[in-house]
Amino acid sequence: MGIFSPGFTGRRREHVPDLPPGQYLERGFPVLTTGPTPHIDRRDWQLTLTTETGERRSWNWQQMLDLGPEEISTDIHCVTAWSKLGTTWRGVPLDRFLDGVETHAQYVMAGCYGGYTTNIPLQESLGRAWVAFEYDGRDLEPEHGGPARLLVPHLYFWKSAKWVNSLRLMREDSPGFWEQNGYSMHGDPWREERYW
Amino acid sequence: MTAPWVPATLVDARMETPWSRTLVLDAPEARPSLAGQSIDVRLTAEDGYTAQRSYSLASPAGTRPIEITVDKIADGEVSPYLVDQLGVGHMIEVRGPGGRFFTWTPDLPDPVLLVAGGSGVVPLMAMIRTREAAGGTAPMQLLYSVRTPEGLFYRDELDELAARGRIDVRYVFTRTVPAGWPHQAGRITRELLADFAMLPEHDPLVYVCGPTGFVEAAATHLVRLGHNPLRIKTERFGPTG
Numbered sequence: 001m002g003i004f005s006p007g008f009t010g011r012r013r014e015h016v017p018d019l020p021p022g023q024y025l026e027r028g029f030p031v032l033t034t035g036p037t038p039h040i041d042r043r044d045w046q047l048t049l050t051t052e053t054g055e056r057r058s059w060n061w062q063q064m065l066d067l068g069p070e071e072i073s074t075d076i077h078c079v080t081a082w083s084k085l086g087t088t089w090r091g092v093p094l095d096r097f098l099d100g101v102e103t104h105a106q107y108v109m110a111g112c113y114g115g116y117t118t119n120i121p122l123q124e125s126l127g128r129a130w131v132a133f134e135y136d137g138r139d140l141e142p143e144h145g146g147p148a149r150l151l152v153p154h155l156y157f158w159k160s161a162k163w164v165n166s167l168r169l170m171r172e173d174s175p176g177f178w179e180q181n182g183y184s185m186h187g188d189p190w191r192e193e194r195y196w
Numbered sequence: 197m198t199a200p201w202v203p204a205t206l207v208d209a210r211m212e213t214p215w216s217r218t219l220v221l222d223a224p225e226a227r228p229s230l231a232g233q234s235i236d237v238r239l240t241a242e243d244g245y246t247a248q249r250s251y252s253l254a255s256p257a258g259t260r261p262i263e264i265t266v267d268k269i270a271d272g273e274v275s276p277y278l279v280d281q282l283g284v285g286h287m288i289e290v291r292g293p294g295g296r297f298f299t300w301t302p303d304l305p306d307p308v309l310l311v312a313g314g315s316g317v318v319p320l321m322a323m324i325r326t327r328e329a330a331g332g333t334a335p336m337q338l339l340y341s342v343r344t345p346e347g348l349f350y351r352d353e354l355d356e357l358a359a360r361g362r363i364d365v366r367y368v369f370t371r372t373v374p375a376g377w378p379h380q381a382g383r384i385t386r387e388l389l390a391d392f393a394m395l396p397e398h399d400p401l402v403y404v405c406g407p408t409g410f411v412e413a414a415a416t417h418l419v420r421l422g423h424n425p426l427r428i429k430t431e432r433f434g435p436t437g
């Protein structure tokens with residue numbers, strides 16, 4: 001601090017108590033992806049869970065819906081410094097995919113159509129993570145991760161993997177795509193666990 | 197861990213178009229860059245209010261001072277200040293550079309296809325300049341889409357490199373074309389990409405950068421033409437196309 005920009009006043013003067021440090025309020029919905037958007041039909045969609053012992057379960061679209069989706073209203077925070085407050089989603093809680101699964105895993109590696117991966121801490125995400133397929137009352141657009149993405153809003157948004165199609169339970173933490181590229185293993189926006 | 201904010205002094209500036217400006221910044225504490233990386237810029241008002249945005253570096257990898265080129269978004273908070281107000285000799289704060297994914301290094305032998313929409317040309321120019329600085333020989337193509345001829349950044353430099361056969365450049369104008377231009381105004385189409393761009397068989401590394409809508413369209417066309425999605429790297433600058 002201590003460097004002022006003479007003549008700069010800034011436009012967004014509203015007081016926003018819900019913004020984590022370094023974030024600004026965004027009204028649009030920016031897209032951050034490293035590659036082309038995969039276009040996946042719901043009819044072809046599948047999600048596979050693998051436990052640390054190699055046990056597998058899969059859900060197609062209807063089977064995923066049968067797990068019981070819920071409405072979610074949450075703030076989201078992208079590591080590129082924008083936040084959106086009060087977004088609404090519909091999705092199936094992560095817990096439902098784990099019902100009856102025998103596991104001692106502490107972490108989950110989410111994998112996606114297109115090859116993206118990201119690691120998520122399991123315990124702290126139970127009740128706070130979903131497989132989401134509607135945004136703002138509509139089917140999730142492909143560029144925002146449709147047909148379905150992970151939604152882990154208590155962490156920076158790169159953890160909310162778009163086009164999710166696999167969940168691999170792990171005993172030990174292991175870096176996903178951005179994490180191998182220098183981003184935080186955890187990614188808590190309130191502690192500014194960003195990338196460098 | 198987040199890199200610290202460090203001071204940067206505007207040492208020189210030039211207009212690239214009537215509404216965009218290249219800022220030459222001396223930031224001795226900033227880390228050396230890779231081609232394709234961006235920095236965060238932070239402005240602070242007198243009452244302590246701050247705003248920050250990301251800007252790609254246009255200057256070749258590792259060089260100082262660093263350069264960014266900012267396009268003025270008319271109702272924007274930060275870009276009008278950087279284009280119209282920040283005076284030579286004044287300071288801002290920068291952080292980074294960061295982002296290790298959308299980068300290119302001159303030791304890569306693969307042919308390179310660069311696809312730019314508007315100010316998305318900035319990090320691609322850093323790649324072109326890095327290749328020049330290194331005397332690189334990887335084949336390189338640039339497809340560069342802008343609204344009008346006046347909107348082109350770095351035109352003289354690009355034309356000169358093209359004239360010497362260093363890169364293959366094709367401009368696409370979406371609103372108005374120069375007099376005598378052999379093509380009509382219009383967006384990048386799959387046919388145009390098929391006609392100009394290297395074939396998927398040559399397995400180029402592809403970098404697509406620009407407004408979100410542009411990147412979505414161009415990257416989807418490239419995948420449908422048979423380019424390997426894992427070889428296509430994208431950077432999306434903003435919400436509008």
Ligand SMILES: Cc1cc2nc3c(=O)[nH]c(=O)nc-3n(C[C@H](O)[C@H](O)[C@H](O)COP(=O)(O)OP(=O)(O)OC[C@H]3O[C@@H](n4cnc5c(N)ncnc54)[C@H](O)[C@@H]3O)c2cc1C
Nearest residue numbers: 249250251252265266267272273274275315318433434436
């Ligand atoms: C990694 C990265 C690199 C970037 N590199 C560059 C660069 O090299 N040069 C450059 O000029 N910009 C670049 N940008 C965009 C830049 O960060 C800002 O978003 C842009 O300058 C607008 O900021 P603003 O404060 O003026 O507008 P804001 O106050 O943030 O927005 C004002 C209005 O303009 C819209 N808007 C915001 N950004 C854009 C955009 N890019 N195109 C069209 N409309 C927009 C907003 O939705 C809003 O309605 C980059 C962005 C990213 C994420």
